Amino acid sequence: MKNGERVTLTIQNFAHDGRGVARLMGKTVFVSNALPGETVETEIVCTHRSFDEAKATSVLSGKSHLRVTPKCEYFGKCGGCDLQHIQDSYQLKYKRDVLAEILARQSDLTSEKELEVVTSRPWRYRRNARIAVSISLEHGLKLGFRERGSRTVVHCLKCDVLDPSLSDLLPHLTDLIQGLDFKNCISEVELLSTGDNVTVTLFIEPKFGASDRIKLSDFSNSHKVSVYRKSGKITESLGSLNTEHGYYINNLYFEVSPGSFLQTNHEINSALASYVLEVLRPSKKEIIADLFCGMGNFSLPLAQLAGSVLGVESDKELLIQARANADLNAIQNCEFLRGDLFKCSDFLLARLTDCEKILLDPPRVGALDFVTNCDFEKVDHIVYVSCNPSTFARDAKVLCSRHKFILISTRVFDMFPQTAHVELVGVFEKGI
Numbered sequence: 001m002k003n004g005e006r007v008t009l010t011i012q013n014f015a016h017d018g019r020g021v022a023r024l025m026g027k028t029v030f031v032s033n034a035l036p037g038e039t040v041e042t043e044i045v046c047t048h049r050s051f052d053e054a055k056a057t058s059v060l061s062g063k064s065h066l067r068v069t070p071k072c073e074y075f076g077k078c079g080g081c082d083l084q085h086i087q088d089s090y091q092l093k094y095k096r097d098v099l100a101e102i103l104a105r106q107s108d109l110t111s112e113k114e115l116e117v118v119t120s121r122p123w124r125y126r127r128n129a130r131i132a133v134s135i136s137l138e139h140g141l142k143l144g145f146r147e148r149g150s151r152t153v154v155h156c157l158k159c160d161v162l163d164p165s166l167s168d169l170l171p172h173l174t175d176l177i178q179g180l181d182f183k184n185c186i187s188e189v190e191l192l193s194t195g196d197n198v199t200v201t202l203f204i205e206p207k208f209g210a211s212d213r214i215k216l217s218d219f220s221n222s223h224k225v226s227v228y229r230k231s232g233k234i235t236e237s238l239g240s241l242n243t244e245h246g247y248y249i250n251n252l253y254f255e256v257s258p259g260s261f262l263q264t265n266h267e268i269n270s271a272l273a274s275y276v277l278e279v280l281r282p283s284k285k286e287i288i289a290d291l292f293c294g295m296g297n298f299s300l301p302l303a304q305l306a307g308s309v310l311g312v313e314s315d316k317e318l319l320i321q322a323r324a325n326a327d328l329n330a331i332q333n334c335e336f337l338r339g340d341l342f343k344c345s346d347f348l349l350a351r352l353t354d355c356e357k358i359l360l361d362p363p364r365v366g367a368l369d370f371v372t373n374c375d376f377e378k379v380d381h382i383v384y385v386s387c388n389p390s391t392f393a394r395d396a397k398v399l400c401s402r403h404k405f406i407l408i409s410t411r412v413f414d415m416f417p418q419t420a421h422v423e424l425v426g427v428f429e430k431g432i
Contacts, residue, residue: 001027001044001052008060010039016098016389018082018420020056029054032148033076033085035064046149053149066090071123072160079148081161081418088417092117095412095422102389103410107397111426113409118275120267122417126162128192128264131170133177135184143174143189161418165198166191169223173200176219180212190230190259194245194266199226201235201258213238228258235259249273250301252329257321261294268415272385272425273301275411279427280357280383282306289355291341291370292362296322296334298385302359303334310355311336312348341370349374357381366391371398376405382428387415389422396426404431 001007001024011020011034020034027050034040034056042054055076059067070076070084083091096117103109134142134153144156157171169191177183185205192199202216208229220227220239227239235258245256249270256262263269276298282288282305290299293311295318303309303326311334313319322336339348341362352358356378360367364387376382382405386392399405405428415423 001047003044003047005044006057007042007044007054008039009034009042009054010062011036014094014097016102016420018086018094024052027052031056032082035066035086038062038064038067074144074154074156074159077147078145078154078156079150080145080159082148082420084418088122091417092119092412092414095414095420098420098422099389099410099412099424103393103396106390106393107400109393109396109400109407111407111410115409115411117412117414118268118271119414120265120271120417123160124163124167125265125267125417126159126166127194127266128190128262129159129162129166131173131189131191133183133186133188141174141178141183143170143177162191163193165193169198169200169225172219172223176215180215181209182212192245192256192258192262194247194256197226197245198224199228199245199258201228201230202238204229204231226258230259249297250277250304252300252304252325252331254295254297254300254325255321255328256295257317260317260321261315263297263415265415268413268423269297272413272423273298275413275425276359276383276385277301277305279409279425280359280381282357286356287354288357288359289352290359290361291367292360293322293336294318294361296325296336298359298361299334299336300326300329300331303331307333309334310351312339312341314338314340314342341367344370344373353378355379357383359383359385361385362391364388364391366395368395368398371395372402376403376430380430384426384428386424386426387421389424392424392426396428399428405429406431 009022013021013036015021020031022029029052032055039061040056041058042056044054046053066087075084132153142153142155144154159167188203190201216227216238220241226241229236229238284307288306288309290311293299293313299309299311326334408427408429411425413423
């Protein structure tokens, strides 16, 4: 097959990234915007040795009862969403099925309980986003998300999964950047909304002129938003507004710095924190470790109930925020330690020997080195928050086979509706 070639395919099932799966001349084809049972006309978009990729351009027959009309005009071009063509209720079933299938296939595990998916608003839930900027002689300025598997930017004047305060800014940001002298120096724009406060952070190369500073300050004033420039490790305010950003969990206030990591769905983040407390059941007699703790999103709520909490994080800036948030909330039984959990040192493992319960919240690559090398001698409970079912299944297999834990339950949290992203929590208890 060649890129751009049109072929008719019948979709057999779903892939883990939300695409349909078909076969053509003995080769697997992954087809975006296609559902099982449908016969679709497709366009080949990328060929590989063992599989091809295509996008459905029309449904010829067998239109699925699960199909709905996508809400967003950019769906199918923009790579931000995968599942807008699928009923919201089935998206939840799909994500549960993905987790169960990956667990069974990769680790021969099933949890004793598979709990109902925790949901949030299906639209307008994103309180932060990183927006790409592209400028060329042929296409001019584009501001939006990238196409799936491509560096090409899809120009978006609105986004239905963004908080309205952020979506409404997109056309104004387009006009702003178009009028800057050094617009070619801007690679990305980060948008953040918490409460009534909105911040725009431009990722700009060091070269930057005085006239552009004036334009950005005027934009800040006219739209009542904070504006920052970020270049490397330098973050600089460029507007007259310098509003504070933060959010509450369990009556604890968390300050957020521009450009730092933040769970994008506040409803689900709050539900995650509540569920972690529910299943970890902290008590004043226990020492709990929060590994990959970030800025203390789970550490501080745990510290309200535990004897003490040890938070471990490799990112220096996040640790500074975690300590500041502990001070802000007068939390004194929470220590934050800088450590690389991907290459666990003897010192780090020694600091964890007295912990009886562990919360793991690693990035997509998981925590293989840690779950392999920690002896877990005193640990009887592990709660694992994961954004990648594949690395979760891999690590779960090590915990269960090597360290004799039992996977008690799994639960999906729909952090990113309209996408194939699966956020989950696994609860492990030490077996006999």
